[in-house]
Amino acid sequence: MPSDANNFEGAYLLSDLIGGKARLGGKAIGKLADVIVAEQGKLPEVTHLLIDRPFGYKSLMVPWDKVERLGANGRADLSIAALEPYEGEPADGQICLRDHLLDKKVLDSDDDEVEVVYDIKLAARYGRLFVTDVDCSRAGFLRRIGLRKLANFIRSIAAKIDDDTIPWTYVQQLPQNMGGFNGNVKLNVLKEKLPDIHPVDLADILEELEHDQRMAIFNQLDTEHASDTLEEVEPRVQRDLVSSLTIERVTELVNEMTPGQAADILAELPASQSDAILDKIEAPEAMKVRSLIENHEDQVLFFATAHYITFPPQTTVREVMIKFRTAAKDADVVMYIYVTDPNGVLLGVVDIKELLQATLTDTLDRIMTANVVSLDENDTVAEASKLFARYSFRAIPIVGEGNVMKGAIPYRDIMQLDHRFV
Template identity: 40%
Template sequence: MIEGEPFARPINVSIYYTELLAKKVTVNGKKIGRLRDLLIIETLRCPEVTHFVVHRSGKPTLTVPWEKVISIHNTTIEISPESLITYEREPGEEDMLLQQFILNKKVIDLEDHEIRLVYDLHLIINMFDKLLVFEVDFSKMAYLRRYRFKWLAEFIQSGRDEERTLVPWIDIQLLPPATGEEKRRFNIKTLKDKLSRMHPVDIAEIIEDMDQNQRAVVFSELDTSTASDALEEIDPSIQREIVSVLTREKAVAVIDEMTPGQAADVLEEIPFEEARDILETMTPDKAKKVRSILEKSEENILDYTTTRFIMLPPDAEVGTVRDEYARLARDKDVIMYLYIVDDSDILRGIVDIKELLQADDDATLIDIMVYEMITLTNESTLKDAAEEFTRYDFRALPVVDPDGKIIGVVPYRDIMKLRHHPPE
C-alpha cells in the first residue's frame, strides 16, 4: 500500500480461514500481534465477518473492525486503526467467535443428508466489500491445512484432478451445541424447518449420527408427524434412548401417530413400565390394537409353523431332485428351500433352490447344502422369529426340537405380515 493513496479492497478475493489464523498483524508495516480469531454475525445467506481479534503478547487483545483491515498478504494482515487503545477489548459473551462457532464442529450436509466435520472455511470479499463465510470444507486437504500441514496437502494434491470438498454455507446446517460446549447462539427453528422437508429415512440417518444430547434437542422440536415418521426408521437401540428423554406428552403424541404395528415395534424396544404408561395415555382404540399385537408377539412360534415343506436325504442326487422338483413342490407352503434330514428327521443342512438349479447333475445334496443354519426352537416366540427374519433376510426359517429334529418351517410372509398389518 502507498501511504496517502485511497485503498479499495478487490472483490471476489478468497482465502481459507485456517490460512488467516496466526498471521502477523501489522500497522504501517510494524508487527503488533497475530490474528487469533474472527467475529461474525449471522445473515440470511451466510455469516459476515465484523471484527478481527488480534493477540498481543503482554498487551491487551485488540478487536478490530473489518473496515480497518487494509490488506491481507501471504504472511501479514495490515490494519489502519486511528488508535490501538480504541480497540483494546476481549470478545464478550454476546460475540460469536468463528472458531468456537463452526470450526471442528459437526454439521449437516443438507445436499448429501450426512453429518460431517468442518475442517476449514472458505471466505470471500463480495462486491459490497463484505468479508463472508462462503463455503465449508470437509476435505482431507482441509484437515491437513487445519493442522498446519499445508505443504503435505499441496504435495498430495499435486498432479491430481480431485477437487476440494467445498459446500456452500446455505447447504449446511449447524447442530445444537453438546453439553459442556461453550455457549453459542443456535436457531433451533431453522434446523427444524430444514429437517421437516427431508424424507424420514434421511432424518433418521442424521439423528443416528448425532450425540445423545443433540438427538434429544432435535427430536423434541420436530413436529409430531415428522418425529413419528423418523422414529419408525431409527435403530431400535436409539429408539429406546429417544423415547426415554421425550416428555410423556411428546412420546405419546409421536407413537399415537403411528400405525398400530409400527407403534408396537417401538414399544417392544422400551422398558415395560414406560410402554405401559404410554399405552394408558394413548387413544383407547389405538392402544387396544397395539396391545393385541404386543400380546401376539409373545405367542409360541409353533402356532405359525407349517409342515408342508420339502425334506430330502443327504445322498439324493441333484439331477434326480431337479427332475422331480415339480412333484416335490406340489401343495407345499415353502418351496424355495430343501431341508436335508437323516433317517430320524434331524436337520443336517439346507439347500436354496438357486443352488440346486446351478449344481452339477451328479452332485449329491450333501455336496451343496449349507451346514451353518439359523433355526428357531419349539420355545421361540413370534417376536423371536420376526427379529431373526429382520436380521438375516431369509424367506423361511426351520423350527427344531431340543434334539435337532425339524418339526416345522415358518414362512417370512406369515410372520412379518402380522407385524405390519395388524387386525383392524
C-alpha cells in the first residue's frame, strides 16, 4: 500500500479523477485514463491506475501501491523507478470503472428498474481506495456532461440532489469475464427509484430492451410519468407499448398529452383502436386530435399549449435556476424561457443552454434573443411546419395583436405529423 496514508484525501469522484495529470519525479508523464478495481470483499478495491501517455508511447498500468499521492482533482504522483516495466493494458478479467460502468444501465434484481451510472464514488481508508457508491443523481449527470459548476450550484441550493446514489453493497457481483459484460449493472434493490428517472433517459433505455422487460418497467410508472415517457420513445416502441396496453390505460396516458402529442401517438395505431380511444376522450380534445391528424389547414393556435415558462426581463439567472424545477413541472415546453412584460408582451427568448452558460447574476434581458421568430395566432399548422423545417427550433411561440404571447407549439406536435400533411 502507499507509504503515507495522509497523502490521500477521504473521498473521490471518478469524474474528478479521470483526466488528472500523472507525474513522476515532479514531471508530467501522462493522464489518468481509468481506475482498475477488484471485487475481493464487500467493496471493490482499487488495484491499478491506467495512465494514458502522449501519442507514440504505451499506456501504463501502475499498481496502487506505487501511487505516492492522489489528489481529488486526479493528480497522481507515482513512485516507480522506470516506466517500461509498467507498460501495458488492462487484462480481460479486470474491472475498469470508466470503461465498464460509466453511462451503463442499472437494473434491479428483477430487471424491472433502470437507472444510469453517471459517476462513481470512492473513499480512501488506511491508504487503500475503495468503491463505495454508484451515482445516478442529477448532479452526477451534470458533471458527466461537463457542467460541473452548475452541478455544484444546484447541490448548494438543493441538498437532496445527491440522494440518488446507490451503495455498492446493493450491487450484485460483476462477472469475472468482463469481456462478456453486457453493460447492465444489476442491483439487489426494489423499484423505489424508478419514478425519478427522466422520461428522455427512460425512453432511451426502453428502446434497447426486449418486449417483456420493456413492459415490466413501463407498467411500474404512474400515469404522468408513463405519458411523458411514451411521448419520447420512437414510433416502433410506441406501437409496441400501446398495443400491449388496455384501451382504458392508453386513454389515461393520452389525456395527459397535448393534442399534437396525442395525434402523433394515435396516428401510429390501427384506425379502429384510435377511434376507440378518441371516443373515451373529452369531446373538445378529441376534436382537436382528429383535426390534427386529418386537417393541416386549421389555425396553429387551436393546437397550442398554454403550459410554457415565462419570467420578467429583470429576473436573474440565479432566480430562474431556483424556480425552474417548479415552473417546469407542468410545462410542455421546457427548453426555452420566454421573457414577457406584465401585459404578456413577448420581449425575448432564452434557450436553456444559454441559461446554463450565463453568469448567475446576469438578468434575462441581458442574455435573451430579442429578435424572436414567432407564429401569428392566425397561422395554420402547415405554416408552422414550414417554419420548423426552416429553423429547427424545438418550440415556437405564438403571438397575437401587440405581440402578446398566446401560446407555444412544440416541435414534435408539428414535425412528426408532417408526413400526414401531404
